[in-house]
Amino acid sequence: MVSGIESKTASPIRHDDASVKFAYAFAIAIAVAEIALDLGTWVELDIASIYGIPLVVAAFTRNRRLLWGLAFALTLATFIAYALQISAGAFDLHEALFVNRVLDAVALLLTAGLVHVWMMSLDIREAQANLLENQNRKLEAANDLLVAHEAQIVRQNEELIRRRHEAEEASGRKTRLLNAVSHDIRNPVNTISIMAEVIRRTSEDPALATQIPQMAKRLQSNAQSLVALVSEVLDIAHLDSGLLQRRESTFSLNELIDAKCRDLAQLAEAKSLHLESEVPGRIVRVRTDRIKLDRIITNLLTNAIKFTAKGSVTISAAIAAEGPVAIRVRDTGIGIADHELGRIFDEFAQFNVPLGKLNGGWGLGLAISRRLANFIGATISVESELGSGTVFTVLLPSECVVDIEQVVLPVAS
Numbered sequence: 001m002v003s004g005i006e007s008k009t010a011s012p013i014r015h016d017d018a019s020v021k022f023a024y025a026f027a028i029a030i031a032v033a034e035i036a037l038d039l040g041t042w043v044e045l046d047i048a049s050i051y052g053i054p055l056v057v058a059a060f061t062r063n064r065r066l067l068w069g070l071a072f073a074l075t076l077a078t079f080i081a082y083a084l085q086i087s088a089g090a091f092d093l094h095e096a097l098f099v100n101r102v103l104d105a106v107a108l109l110l111t112a113g114l115v116h117v118w119m120m121s122l123d124i125r126e127a128q129a130n131l132l133e134n135q136n137r138k139l140e141a142a143n144d145l146l147v148a149h150e151a152q153i154v155r156q157n158e159e160l161i162r163r164r165h166e167a168e169e170a171s172g173r174k175t176r177l178l179n180a181v182s183h184d185i186r187n188p189v190n191t192i193s194i195m196a197e198v199i200r201r202t203s204e205d206p207a208l209a210t211q212i213p214q215m216a217k218r219l220q221s222n223a224q225s226l227v228a229l230v231s232e233v234l235d236i237a238h239l240d241s242g243l244l245q246r247r248e249s250t251f252s253l254n255e256l257i258d259a260k261c262r263d264l265a266q267l268a269e270a271k272s273l274h275l276e277s278e279v280p281g282r283i284v285r286v287r288t289d290r291i292k293l294d295r296i297i298t299n300l301l302t303n304a305i306k307f308t309a310k311g312s313v314t315i316s317a318a319i320a321a322e323g324p325v326a327i328r329v330r331d332t333g334i335g336i337a338d339h340e341l342g343r344i345f346d347e348f349a350q351f352n353v354p355l356g357k358l359n360g361g362w363g364l365g366l367a368i369s370r371r372l373a374n375f376i377g378a379t380i381s382v383e384s385e386l387g388s389g390t391v392f393t394v395l396l397p398s399e400c401v402v403d404i405e406q407v408v409l410p411v412a413s
Contacts, residue, residue, distance in 0.1 A: 007134075019060070020060070020061050020219055022117075023057055023058070023060040023061045024058075024061050024066065025369060026057050027054045027055075027057040027058040027061065027066065027070060027121055028054070028066075028070070029052040029122075030057060031051075031054040031070050031073065034050065034051055034053070034054065034074070034077075035073070035074065035077040035081075038362055042349055044265065049104055049107075049231055051074040051075075051077075051078065051104060052111040053109045054070050054074070054110050054268075055070055055074075055108070055112050055115050056073060056111070056115065058070055058115070059115045059118060059119060060113055062119055062122065064116060064119060067112055067115055067116060067119070068112060068116075070112075071108060071109060071111075071112035074108055075105045075109065076329070078101050078105050078108070079101060079105070080103055081101075082097065082098060082101045085097075086098075093179070101375060103305050113234050118130050126293055132171070138152055144210070148170060156266055167300075170365055183261075192223060196219065199216065199219070207304060229246075242377060246289050246292075246375065246376060247289055247291065248287055248288055248289055248404050249288075249289075249290050250285055250286070250287045250289070251285065251286065251290050252283055252284070252285055253279075253284045253285070253286050253317055253325065253327075254279040254280065254283050254284060256290065256293070256294065256297070256315070257277050257279055257297070257315055257317055257327070258277055258279065260277075260294070260297050260298060260315065261275055261277045261315065263298075264298070264301050264302065264305065267302065267305055268313060269306050271305060271308070271309070271312070273305060273310070273311065273312060273313055274311070274312040274313070275301075275305070275312070275313050275314075275315075276312065276314050277315050277316070278314060278315070278316035278317070279316070280317055280318060280319060282404050282405060283404070283405040284317065284325060284401065284403075284404055285401075285403040285404070285405070286325060286396060286400045286401055286402060287400055287402045287403045288376050288377070288378075288396060288400050289375075289376045292372045292375065292376050293372075293376065293378075293394075293396075295368070295369075295372060296317065296369045296372050296373055296378075296380070296394060297327065297394075299365035299366065299368060299369045300315075300329040300365075300366075300369060300392045301313065301315060301329055302365065304329050304330075304331035304333065304390070304392075305335040307331070307390075308331045308333035308334075308389075309333065309334070310332070311331070311332030311333070311389075312327075312331070312332055313328045313329070313330070313331045313332075314329070314331075315327070315328070315330075316328050316330070319401065319404070322398060323396075323398055324395045324396055324397055324398050325395070325396040325400065325401060326394070326395055327392050327393070327394040327395075327396070328391055328392065328394075329391070329392045330389065330390075330391045331389050331390055331391075332388075332389040333388055333389055333390060334386070334387065335384045335385050335386040335387050335388050336382070336384040336386065336390055337386050338386075341382060341384060344366055344382055345366050345367055345369075345370040345380070345382075373394060373401050377397055378394055378395055378396050378397070379394070379395045379397075380392065380393070380394050380395075381393050383394075
């Protein structure tokens, strides 16, 4: 990382500072006073020897024009004063006073030259300081850019790591899904193959022809199980694709529940189960995605029927005052152990057993139901006691309720 370089040089003297203006006035005042004193005193007093003082004062102004202007004026005043002070005919190049004046002028010009060099050195130093400061600012800007670039690289690396983890997780999910599905597909496919072979052989023996309808029924049941499994796999893939769309509509919840009971009544009767519905005494109209809510209820009911050997399966709906709508599916089945409740909605929890001892579990329907419920803004929960049955509850938020109508009973004639 590039570090900033701190400049320790003094800032340039600005010509509008009060101290500079004072130096201007003071240098000129000293020069005028010296010239006036030199022109108005006796010849023996060599005032020109201190003419360098205003030049030194002028150095603080950093103004070369003022410096050389004063130097020229003071040099001229040196010889004017000499010309005024000597008597007529007394001039001589070797005369001591004239030599002193020449030496004073040389010293004055030398002082001006040295002060000029000093001013130039300060200007060079300030120019170098300004250059260094500019370079420092450029380095700081480059440093900030580098830091921002490094931060961007860190963010990109984190994003790449996150995406890699997601890809690895997705790959692992797909692998587990394929392993699970391959087992679940193998069972009905093998059964279908065996039953087809048995039907073929039975059809060749007229004495066994009466058994064909029962075998065909079992064949049809396994085919339906296979279709249901493939449908669930396709649903999982559709959910993972992120292409799922929400299509809301307004409908009667009472009618939806009654319709599902009618649709699945034959499935329940096949296991000698009593399937019933308990809808509110009022017609509850809700606005949500009917197709997805229908799929959730279907999954919960078929799952309840599948794991209930005897007794009943009940679906009910209730609504609290200005509260959510609760749809419950209750069964008298085998129940779920407490340690399984935490992972019952995981599509892969059913396969968390040693290889070669995979069971039917509770299928992918519950995982699909939970993801569909989250998608439409609902929640799904479960309560169960091993051996006593299970209750699944779907809560639709209160904002889904559009209207509640009182049921009008027919008047007896």
